[in-house]
Every structure is written in C-alpha cells, then in structure tokens.
Amino acid sequence: MKVPLLDLKPQYEQIRAEVEPVMLEICKSQAFILGPKVQECEAAVAKYCGAAHGVGMSSGSDALIVALMAEGIGAGDEVITTPYTFFATVGAIARVGAKTVFVDIDPETFNIDGAKLEAAVTPRTKAIIPVHLYGQMADMDAVMAVAKKHGLAVIEDACQAIGAEWKGRRAGSIGDYGCFSFFPSKNLGCFGDGGMVTMQDAAKARKVTILRNHGMDPKYYHHEIGGNFRLDALQAAVVTIKLKHLDGWTQARQSNAARYGKLFAETRLVEGGKVKLPAAKTSRHIYNQFVIRAENRDGLLAHLRSREIGTEIYYPVPLHLQDCFRALGHREGAFPESERAAKETLALPIYPDLTEEMARWVVGSIAEFYGC
Ligand SMILES: *Cc1c(COP(=O)(O)O)cnc(C)c1O
Secondary structure, eight states, X not given: OOBOSOOOHHHHHHXXXXXXXXXXXXXXXXXXXXXXXXXXXXXXXXXXHTOSEEEEESOHHHHHHHHHHHTTOOTTOEEEEOSSSOHHHHHHHHHTTOEEEEOOBOTTTSSBOHHHHGGGOOTTXXXXXXXXXXXXXXXXXXXXXXXXXXXXXXXXXXXXXXXXXXXXXXXXXXXXXXXEEOOTTSSSOOSSOOEXXXXXXXXXXXXXXXXXXXXXXXXXXXXXXXXXXXXXXXXHHHHHHHHTTHHHHHHHHHHHXXXXXXXXXXXXXXXXXXXXXXXXXXXBOOOSOEEEEETTHHHHHHHHHHTTBOOBOSOSSOGGGSGGGGGGOOOTTSSHHHHHHHHHEEEEOOOTTOOHHHHXXXXXXXXXXXXX
C-alpha cells in the first residue's frame, strides 16, 4: 500500500465548494494586493492565536525577518535559538546581519532547553527565538523569565505550531511576536507561500505593517527601509476559509498520534528500544509532524521507502554544522542533543486523512524491519 507523508488532495475536496467561488470572485475583482481579504484573514488568525494583531506576510521566513527588523536587530547584535530547526529561523538572523547564538535542545521535546538558556545571554543579546518544533510549544516559562530578566525581545517561531498551547496559551500570544507560515505542508497552509506575524502590542503591529510595504507611510513617503513582504488576497482568502476547519484537522492529527501509540503498543518496538515515540509535554500538541527516534534510522528510512511509505528527516544536518554557517566556528560535538536528534529522528505520516489501514501498514512495516 502506498502511504504518502502528506496528501492534501482529500482536504482540497473537502473545502473546494467554499474556496473556488471566492477565488473566482477575487479574479473578477482583479484586486490582488492587500485589501479587505487580507484584513479579514489577519483578524481571524490573530483571534485564533489569542493575539491582538496580525499582519499578513509573504512567508514564514519573511515573518521572522520582519520581526527582527521591527526590533532594530542587526550587525553587532546576538539572537539566541536552537540549531535543530528549519533553516529559515537562523537564516533570518543572518539576513538582518546579527549573530546566532545556539542553545541545545531538550531531547524529550526537541525544543530549546530552558535550563541552558540563560548561560547563552551576553551584553549583546537582543532577542530569543524559541521554535515550537513539530507542533509542540517550547518551554515558554523559561524563555519569558530569561527575556524579562535581561530585557530581550521574544520572537516565537510558530511556523509549525498554529493552535498549539503552552499551559492553555496559544503559540504566538506569549512572546512579543509570533511568526507563522502558510506553506502548504503546515497545518494551516495556503495555495502557495504566505505567512503572518502576530502581536499584542499596537505600536509593534504598526511598525511591522509599515516594514511589510517598503517602510512606506503614507504612500511614497519612506521613513525606514522595509521590503515587499506582503500577503496577497488569493492566499489570504484560502487561509480564512481553511481556518474554520483547522480544529477538526488538528483533532484528526491528534487521533492519528494516539492511534500510533496504540499500534506501537501492539508490537515490542518501544519496549525493545528500537523506537521511541514523541512525548506530548504541553497542553496542546498539534502534530505538524509525528517524529520518532529509531535505531538504525537510515536503514529504517530505506526500508519504509521500499514499501512506498513516505518519511522524511527533519532535519539531517543541525544548523551549526551547515556549510553556510561555518563562520560561526562550531564543530561536531558542540550541541550533542541536536546532533543526536539529526541522526535518530524520522517523521511518519500524520496528516488528517491518514486512515487506520495506512497507519497499520506503517507500523507493521516498521515491525517487519526490526523483526519484531
Ligand atoms: C516552515 C518554517 C519556516 C518558514 O516558513 P516559510 O513560509 O516556508 O518561509 C520557518 N521556521 C520553521 C520552524 C518552519 O517550519
């Protein structure tokens, strides 16, 4: 049986009757840039995330860049994050000219280790970017305590975590900024690239809004240098429509995770130490990915691919060891938990339309590989 890592076609069928007339309406209006569809989307996403303001962006990567720009972060400044994240987190810090200071991850959650955070603060530190990896929020108590003590901005990289909660509070509502991505593989994806920054503070929201459109306020009067970081009306309309379905899809992902728990328990894979399942340590894990640790991970990966089961390694090379960041001067061994995660982790299909039969085939194929 073929099991893709992600299949968005059944989801499209579900929303097609709602989406297609709105797409046509926008095409007929020929009003594509910003405007009421984007405003509607911003208000809806901000409300969903428990934030006072939302500003639509061209992508999650650009959301991170603009949040850093809004804080005036640049050359000579340091920003703390983890080396075990998607490239864009650290790419954004480099793009504004600042230096990334890495803190290793907690091996249970794959998120920044709160206990190691404060030791990374220097007089040059300006911000912390906690990444809510795989759909589970980072230790926001530790992050906010260190930020408050040292006067640092907090930019949540919530690109994989829309609707995730830390002690009942949503991703993007706790830090100064929440950065979201509507890339199609995220839990709330559009039909191309898109993103958003959420904030509680009105002055910050205004600054982000101006930076998004070439630092222009009013039209053709530029007080600072921004860029074209705009979300367009077609993408915004898709996000607004899909948002109404998001809680149902999240529930399906959570049920799929629970089902994997049951199916693995029917094997000896976990107790035999072949496989370690992800730990849900926070009040709402939204499972953008279901990532296991596996003995002989690369062997298992090849086996699953031979069985036409979609898997992926998120991420095979921690960022401190990437070629483009060699100027930071890190060597292998610098962040052992991130390096170990990069060698052991493997994502299994978890998307909402995954069937019980598919999940059984996935777990059965893993059991077959280990002979148990
Ligand atoms: C997807 C993602 C991004 C970037 O979002 P894009 O919309 O693809 O630019 C940033 N950080 C993390 C953790 C992501 O998963």
